[in-house]
Amino acid sequence: MKRTVYLDNERTTIVAKEVIEAMLPYMNEYYGHPASLHMLGQQAYEAIEQSAETIAETINAKPDEIVFTSCGTEANDFAIRGVAYANRSRGNHIITTKIEHPSIMRITEELAKQGFKIDYLEVDKEGFINVEQLENLLTDETILVSVMHVNHEIGTIEPIKEVGKLLRERKQKIYFHVDAQSSYTKIPIDVQDFNIDLLTLSSHKIHGPKGVGALYIRQGTKIEPILKGYISVQRLRPGTENVPGIVGFAKAAEIAFANxxxxxxxxxxxxxxxxxxxxxxxxxxxxxxxxxxxxxxxxxxxxxxxxxxxxxxxxxxxxxxxxxxxxxxxxxxxxxxxxxxxxxxxxxxxxxxxxxxxxxxxxxxxxxxxxxxxxxxxxxxxxxxxxxxxxxxxxxx
Amino acid sequence: MPIKYSKKVLEYFMNPKNIGEMENPDVVVEEGNPVCGDMLRMYLKVRDGRIEDIKFLSFGCAANIATGSILTEMVKGKTLEEAKKVTMKDIAEKLEGLPPIKMHCAILAAKALHKAIEEYEKSKVKNNYAKPK
Missing domain, CATH: 3.90.1150.10 (Aspartate Aminotransferase, domain 1)
Incomplete structure (x- = not known):
């Protein structure tokens, strides 16, 4: 038989055995709707709470600051458009980089059509942004800065902490979003230390299942839900939660951080x-x-x-x-x-x-x-x- | 892989035909540009109005290599007039189809062939003209 050597883990990863085992009961035992009052529903609800706690701990956040989404792309869209729309009365200027994932770029291009002013930070030969350039671009109209933690193609680790520090020193509130899909479980992230307001995570890049992502949203952040509809148990994100997926995601994070x-x-x-x-x-x-x-x-x-x-x-x-x-x-x-x-x-x-x-x-x-x-x-x-x-x-x- | 190739394309990609340099060709042409990611160099040797030998080199994707392979196979031994009639559609059909986004590879290969024949014919005219001297 031909062997397989899988070196495409930036795209997606194999699901860990322990993750699959953790997920299974939430498909055929605790399959209730998390918003239902009966015991099957309550078990599902508790599983979401528990998972949020696990994930929150890995980035030094609080459990109720974690919102589960259907993927990283949705989390990025939610972060960028959600903050842009909710803060438009304050300003229409957004700064991001030239090397973001398409799930950021397509959104900022869309926002530009809607009248937002978008600036894209240059990068040097190794892919690093220049924090000074960022500082020079900030205006009173700036409401959001989005910089990826690690570039998904060339692996550059961006100076996120410096950006967070810069934004913390500003008088006006400028929200800071970080797409951490390529760094999560590989490079430590501390949302307090880095002064991050919104952080995108993805399950299938860390040996969890596909179809789950998460957005960390700092308490007090002005953000508008992008997906509208039936609110299950997550206030900011409607739709019945992918309970087995969420459980798997948390298990994957737990294993990765334990080692x-x-x-x-x-x-x-x-x-x-x-x-x-x-x-x-x-x-x-x-x-x-x-x-x-x-x-x-x-x-x-x-x-x-x-x-x-x-x-x-x-x-x-x-x-x-x-x-x-x-x-x-x-x-x-x-x-x-x-x-x-x-x-x-x-x-x-x-x-x-x-x-x-x-x-x-x-x-x-x-x-x-x-x-x-x-x-x-x-x-x-x-x-x-x-x-x-x-x-x-x-x-x- | 977002682009799905036919079995035939992959077969001709993995085992390309008529690929390599040619010594003393009658014509060498290049089509495409490495900046665009697709480039073909074609060598032609003609005898008595027939393509006696044809070879190519490729900088390009699987479709580029496969179209060059099948085209050279199709026209080797044919008369120039017959070879001129080969279109990109013929090439794609012979490969049991090409993804729409890769049709330009068939165009590139056909263009290279037609350019090579044209250059050959031009050089012939010059030679004939030069002879009486």
Missing amino acids: FEKYVSHMRNLRDKLIKGIEDNIPEVLLHGPRGDKRSPSNVNFSFKYIEGESITLHLNMYGICVSTGSACASRKLEPSHVLTAIGVPPEIAHGSIMFSLSRYNTEEEINYVLDVLPKVIEKLRSISPLTPESLKKSGG
């Missing part, structure tokens, strides 16, 4: 082994994003010059290795990754980018396997490519 240091250092070791192995064994490669402590422990992203990422991805797939590419050819829009563009990577090099994202389940042996297969694939594709270092220079690359 935080162990899992993170395991991933970091594999990350550094993979980076070193690629750079030592394959010529003409380019690592995207920073190195060392300022890089997510689970992210490796390389461009392999003179060849195209979709072809690399499909070849690796034949060997059972699952990765993602930032190439335009693999996207529905045929545009290269906006993150790579923002850090100044020329399109012909962005087309050859591959993201390897790790989880605690990956092993050293798997990385050895990748380091055995990858150079062969790259060499094969380069042997049939018309591009050479000289031709790329000619075309302006």
